[in-house]
Amino acid sequence: MSNIIIQDSERVAAEFPTFEIPPREERESLDCGDFAKLVFRSEPAPYEKPAAERMWVKVIERLADGNYRGKLDNTPVELKMTRGEDVVFGPEHIIQLIRE
Helix, strand or coil: CCCEEECCHHHHHHHCCCCCCCCHHHHCCCCCCCEEEEEEEECCCCCCCCCEEEEEEEEEEECCCCCEEEEECCCCCCCCCCCCCEEEECHHHEEEEECC
16 A cells, blocks of 8 residues: 555544544454444645545454454445455544454
8 A cells, every 4th residue: 555544533533523434442352354444545646636535445354452344345446446455444544344
């Protein structure tokens, strides 16, 4: 994921109260097979417009530090990522979830 960051959605929700995310407790308790929606953003190079996409990631592992490892479950349109790509993320990145 070169030049791509995952948005800290807790920070965005704190700044913009209409941006709702699931409660922290739910975002901290995902299991393998669950899906988390994250906002991926490009870090623009000079003269390029930034791009952002909301995409689903399937959780494949809970890490010891409280983060998750998953596989991208969407085919990006704007970002240079591929479906099935490994993604490591934390509860602070999740904007929506689906439990298996």
